[in-house]
Amino acid sequence: MTSISLAGTSWVSIPSANRGAYRVHVKSSREGGPTLIFQLTKASSNAIYNPGNSTVSPGLDGTRLGYDWPPNSPIKVSKNTNSYDGGYQITVYS
Numbered sequence: 196m197t198s199i200s201l202a203g204t205s206w207v208s209i210p211s212a213n214r215g216a217y218r219v220h221v222k223s224s225r226e227g228g229p230t231l232i233f234q235l236t237k238a239s240s241n242a243i244y245n246p247g248n249s250t251v252s253p254g255l256d257g258t259r260l261g262y263d264w265p266p267n268s269p270i271k272v273s274k275n276t277n278s279y280d281g282g283y284q285i286t287v288y289s
Contacts, residue, residue: 197287198224199272202280206263206271209285213240213267217289218247221260221272224282229253229274231260241266254279 199207211217216236223229234247244264253259258276265271272283 197285199283199285200281201272201274201283203277204273204275206273208269208271210287211264211270211289213269214238214242215289217270217287219262219270219272219288220284220286221262222284223254223279224284225279227255228279228283229258229260231262231272233262235262235264235270237264 197210199209201207209219214237218234221231230252233249235244237244251259256278258274258278261273261275263271
């Protein structure tokens with residue numbers, strides 16, 4: 196498990212390679228904050244990723260977490276509002 200800080204709607208990279216298969220858990224350290232579990236795969240670092248199953252639990256105010264995996268980049272997560280800024284626990288399974 197690792198920790199990251201999310202602020203506003205900015206994207207933040209999480210520990211991952213540029214290709215492979217991952218299951219990722221993201222949890223706000225604040226009570227009532229958003230959570231997200233997702234799976235994704237990519238065969239080549241410059242390819243478009245293939246999304247798998249995802250489950251999201253929005254924060255009490257409706258804030259949701261999202262993810263992206265751009266070509267030649269690590270996996271990224273963000274929030275869709277300015278609420279629930281702060282620490283998030285990330286667990287990455289490969």
